[in-house]
Amino acid sequence: MIGSRPxxxxxxxxxxxxxxxxxxxxxxxxxxxxxxxxxxxxxxxSTGVMDEAPYPWYTGVIAALLIFSSVLCIPGVAxxxxxxxxxxxxxxxxxxxxxxxxxxxxxxxxxxxxxxDDNDSGHNSxxxxxxxxxxxxxxxxxxxxxxxxxxxxxx
Numbered sequence: 001m002i003g004s005r006p007x008x009x010x011x012x013x014x015x016x017x018x019x020x021x022x023x024x025x026x027x028x029x030x031x032x033x034x035x036x037x038x039x040x041x042x043x044x045x046s047t048g049v050m051d052e053a054p055y056p057w058y059t060g061v062i063a064a065l066l067i068f069s070s071v072l073c074i075p076g077v078a079x080x081x082x083x084x085x086x087x088x089x090x091x092x093x094x095x096x097x098x099x100x101x102x103x104x105x106x107x108x109x110x111x112x113x114x115x116x117d118d119n120d121s122g123h124n125s126x127x128x129x130x131x132x133x134x135x136x137x138x139x140x141x142x143x144x145x146x147x148x149x150x151x152x153x154x155x
Contacts, residue, residue: 026071030064030067033063034060034064037054037055038054038055038059038060039052039053039054039055040052040053040055041053
């Protein structure tokens with residue numbers, strides 16, 4: 001991605017230290033959140049104050065399912081690829097065809113103009129400057145466009 005292989009420090013951090021720290025952080029957060037009962041504030045009209053009431057037991061199960069459904073996709077796909085259940089040869093083929101770019105990036109690259117076709121004066125403008133417009137009789141009419149620098153002098 002950056003054109004050269006990362007330093008040994010980054011390879012060790014990305015391969016070993018970061019996954020361990022993220023796993024410890026996730027597990028400690030889950031243990032802390034699911035070992036105590038979750039409560040919410042409810043108004044008690046007989047005393048006129050806010051009391052704490054516990055959530056039903058199944059709300060913890062729903063919260064755990066939501067958390068694990070998003071987190072377990074990453075190791076799940078890694079395990080499926082390691083076991084050979086999920087092939088990613090197509091992804092490798094697409095990467096080699098597109099120079100390592102994703103399909104959305106390639107669509108963006110194809111949609112943008114080349115440097116030779118660029119009519120941008122350097123400022124952020126959403127104004128579209130047409131090269132040709134049609135006259136009333138239907139024939140194209142060429143218009144001259146003069147671009148200005150920040151000091152408002154013609155380029």
